[in-house]
């Protein structure tokens with residue numbers, strides 16, 4: 152039988168919830184979603200009486216466990232919607248659609264990879280690191296954040312990565328610095344063939360530019376607001392340059408969120 | 421029916437609703453490709469959203485070559501929404517779509533919340549809308565429906581419906597996003613649960629004044645109760661838009677809950 156494909160819309164159940172620094176980690180039982188998940192895809196959650204959906208990266212999936220297949224998301228409560236999602240207790244149910252979007256492309260041959268993420272944007276890089284490692288690639292990870300509270304723990308990634316660099320803007324943990332300020336040097340030093348990035352636009356942009364300068368191939372997961380997440384509303388414009396060299400505006404949720412870094416028209420974003 | 425602009429290219433609905441026999445109004449198609457508006461395109465407000473998406477679409481040629489054949493193969497009943505800057509453009513769109521295999525009907529977008537800003541033919545008076553319908557009807561075979569999609573403006577909707585029907589519209593779609601503004605002042609359209617009472621007022625006005633004109637209701641439909649409200653007011657069918665953005669399975673639920681007679685266009 153072929154693998155199940157395409158997103159599903161289910162009533163997910165919160166099976167665990169944990170506050171870590173500025174974030175809330177939720178474990179959700181969402182039948183069908185973990186089985187279909189590929190690194191870089193995301194899920195859209197509903198907030199009651201709110202029309203727009205909240206898109207979240209998938210941090211981890213477990214195929215087996217006490218609750219069956221589950222997935223973890225990392226929420227930074229920033230607005231009313233994310234605050235309410237973060238406050239959901241164990242046992243709460245939430246409509247969830249996923250996995251959505253185009254995932255990270257994986258190299259066919261084992262290569263040397265550098266993964267760079269900022270804030271909760273590091274989340275999708277963990278399952279990516281595992282997949283790359285399984286396929287024989289060597290993985291280095293850069294985890295960045297403004298401060299310790301916004302730093303996603305890289306402890307669990309240690310199994311799949313060769314080296315972890317921790318960057319905080321205030322210097323509270325690891326090296327003091329930001330991705331835009333250090334990425335040139337990091338890419339150079341890693342000698343990576345492929346660079347993956349996820350997080351805020353200015354962060355992934357800096358990574359894409361550095362990769363191109365170093366002659367590396369890059370894949371970036373962009374965080375553009377996605378009102379529906381499913382491709383229905385055309386509300387998440389992403390300006391790109393097509394394979395044919397023609398400038399287009401595509402949907403970040405459907406033709407993205409992962410795209411080749413050298414295809415994004417950054418100035419228009 | 422899927423309301424215009426709320427079903428992606430149609431393909432993206434496939435995981436959530438059986439496409440076979442589904443009535444889908446495409447996002448408005450223009451002769452030339454349109455990139456759409458600047459970001460942000462959608463903001464959330466209590467009871468719905470305001471959108472300034474700006475009619476992004478790949479243009480008629482790409483639609484005919486790529487999107488339409490896929491939808492037809494999937495069994496979708498495709499109603500193509502068309503938008504133009506001039507009567508000539510509307511006529512051109514209608515003529516070329518009349519020759520395309522598998523087009524079930526047209527919906528003429530003469531009620532956009534900001535047609536001037538979007539560069540479309542300006543519809544101020546009922547006769548403007550009717551002139552568009554007449555131009556389209558001349559080019560499109562009479563055995564296939566042409567819907568005229570009207571602005572939910574209760575002071576004008578009856579007159580617009582009458583004029584469009586006389587000009588050859590098979591039915592009128594009553595309701596569209598309600599003219600509104602984005603927080604930064606750009607023109608946009610309000611849609612979702614908040615606009616249902618506005619659309620209902622307009623639907624009721626048209627069905628009461630013009631019982632001979634079939635009305636397709638559009639605005640804020642999200643469940644059986646809201647759909648019934650419009651059907652009870654005399655609408656022959658309902659369209660679902662914004663609700664799909666919130667829950668893409670809305671339509672598959674409604675199709676089961678409503679009898680087949682109430683579901684078609």
Ligand SMILES: Cc1cc2nc3c(=O)[nH]c(=O)nc-3n(C[C@H](O)[C@H](O)[C@H](O)COP(=O)(O)O)c2cc1C
Nearest residue numbers: 423424425447448529596597611612639640661662
């Ligand atoms: C994101 C979005 C895009 C839309 N695009 C179109 C369009 O291309 N043409 C059109 O006639 N109406 C368009 N509409 C209006 C809807 O078809 C519908 O008439 C309106 O949203 C009210 O119905 P609702 O409350 O069910 O969404 C759009 C609405 C939204 C929210």
